[in-house]
Amino acid sequence: MADPVFERIAIVGVGLIGSSIARAAAEYGAAGSVALYDMSDDVRTRAAALGIGDVSETLADAVGAADCVILCVPVGALDEVAAATVPHMKAGAILTDVGSVKKQAAAALAAADNGKIHAIPGHPIAGTEQSGPEAGFPTLFRNAWHILTPREDGDEAYTDAVAKLAAFWTALGAKVETMEAARHDRVLAITSHLPHLIAFNIVATAFDMETVEQGEVVKYSAGGFRDFTRIAASDPVMWRDVFLNNKEAVLECLGRFSEDLAALQRAIRWGDGDMLMREFSRARTIRKAIIDAGQDSGAINFGRNEAVNGKAKS
Numbered sequence: 562m563a564d565p566v567f568e569r570i571a572i573v574g575v576g577l578i579g580s581s582i583a584r585a586a587a588e589y590g591a592a593g594s595v596a597l598y599d600m601s602d603d604v605r606t607r608a609a610a611l612g613i614g615d616v617s618e619t620l621a622d623a624v625g626a627a628d629c630v631i632l633c634v635p636v637g638a639l640d641e642v643a644a645a646t647v648p649h650m651k652a653g654a655i656l657t658d659v660g661s662v663k664k665q666a667a668a669a670l671a672a673a674d675n676g677k678i679h680a681i682p683g684h685p686i687a688g689t690e691q692s693g694p695e696a697g698f699p700t701l702f703r704n705a706w707h708i709l710t711p712r713e714d715g716d717e718a719y720t721d722a723v724a725k726l727a728a729f730w731t732a733l734g735a736k737v738e739t740m741e742a743a744r745h746d747r748v749l750a751i752t753s754h755l756p757h758l759i760a761f762n763i764v765a766t767a768f769d770m771e772t773v774e775q776g777e778v779v780k781y782s783a784g785g786f787r788d789f790t791r792i793a794a795s796d797p798v799m800w801r802d803v804f805l806n807n808k809e810a811v812l813e814c815l816g817r818f819s820e821d822l823a824a825l826q827r828a829i830r831w832g833d834g835d836m837l838m839r840e841f842s843r844a845r846t847i848r849k850a851i852i853d854a855g856q857d858s859g860a861i862n863f864g865r866n867e868a869v870n871g872k873a874k875s
Contacts, residue, residue: 563590566729571596571627573620573642575608576796577688578659579633580697582733583613588699591732598623599694608694621649629729632658637802639666643673652677655722659685661749661799663710663742665806671712679722682710682742685735686753690794703734704855710742750810755818757800758811760792 570592572579579597586592595614599605609616617623624630624646634642639660647656656678660666663682670680687705689696707730711723727737740748767778767786782790804811828836 563732565593566591566725566732567628568593569596569627570594570729571598571624571630572614572633573598573623573630573646574633575599575604575694576633577692577696578685578701579631580608580611580613580694581687581699581701582631582633582659582697584697584699585702585733586729587613589732589734591729592629596623596627604694611694613694613697620645624649624654625651627651627654629655629657629726632656632660634658635796635799635802636660636662636665636806637798639669640672643669647673647675647678650678653679653718655679655681655726657681657683657726659683661753661803662807663708663740663745667710667712667742679715679719680712681723681726683726683730684708684710684745684749685730686749687735688795690791692796700734702730705735707735707737708745709737709739710745711739746807747810747813750807750814754803754807754811755814757792757795758804758815759818760789761800763789764793 570582570586572583572595575583575597579599583595583597586595597605597608597614597616598620599608605616605618608614627650630646630650632639632642632646639658643656643658650656656670656673657680658666658670660682661684663684666682666684670682674680685702685705685707687701689701709723709727709730711719715723723739727739730737763786778786825837825840827833828840
């Protein structure tokens with residue numbers, strides 16, 4: 562096994578992503594040791610019972626000796642947690658995050674930066690609808706994209722830190738790219754944030770319809786609706802913070818989506834089958850492109866009946 566990228570990492574926030582990083586770092590030898598901290602007493606107790614890292618009782622104890630500190634907290638908590646973390650970090654250490662909104666993360670990490678550490682925002686495009694330390698598994702990041710959004714004016718030491726962080730995520734099995742933060746937020750608004758918003762809305766609509774009993778919605782759920790409920794089962798705190806902190810990009814995508822949806826509505830009302838065929842056929846080509854790019858499976862039920870280390874594919 563190759564030498565670890567970092568002698569010691571600290572993970573702040575031991576949910577799905579944090580616990581998966583801990584497991585993956587140990588599984589693939591990316592870190593010599595892993596320190597864990599969560600503000601919840603219950604989560605710390607559960608994480609300790611899982612044996613996935615050295616659980617600390619204070620933030621300072623967790624991050625003090627770490628070469629890399631990874632903040633795995635909701636986007637809305639990033640400012641406060643980053644500000645509380647940096648004073649306890651050693652000089653030259655890397656501070657990164659896993660949030661889905663990078664302009665906000667870049668601002669939060671920059672505000673906390675004391676000039677002695679290297680702040681490098683990041684986002685692993687991976688996850689499931691599950692949460693908590695028990696939900697993590699080491700293969701979560703295999704073949705997933707990890708986007709880094711470093712500042713552009715970094716010196717040589719900062720550039721080396723970015724390369725080292727990229728090597729860490731590569732060791733976990735991720736495909737690493739760098740991107741400008743605002744561009745990341747526009748891309749994720751359409752590929753992740755808007756689909757989640759639609760899923761939350763359609764599930765709520767189904768249960769609010771006066772002409773359909775809730776029991777019938779559950780009993781007769783077809784595959785498409787079940788996929789929406791799977792997405793809508795995601796952590797509500799995390800997604801509340803995503804939408805509040807990426808509102809401009811989400812609202813831009815939502816406006817375009819609303820216009821396109823209105824066009825489909827008109828086609829259905831006026832019986833314009835040609836228009837429906839054009840749009841549905843175009844959507845099929847996009848689905849094929851995603852499968853061809855290795856971003857999903859073409860198997861029955863999208864391959865989600867298969868197991869990866871005991872975990873269903875997300």
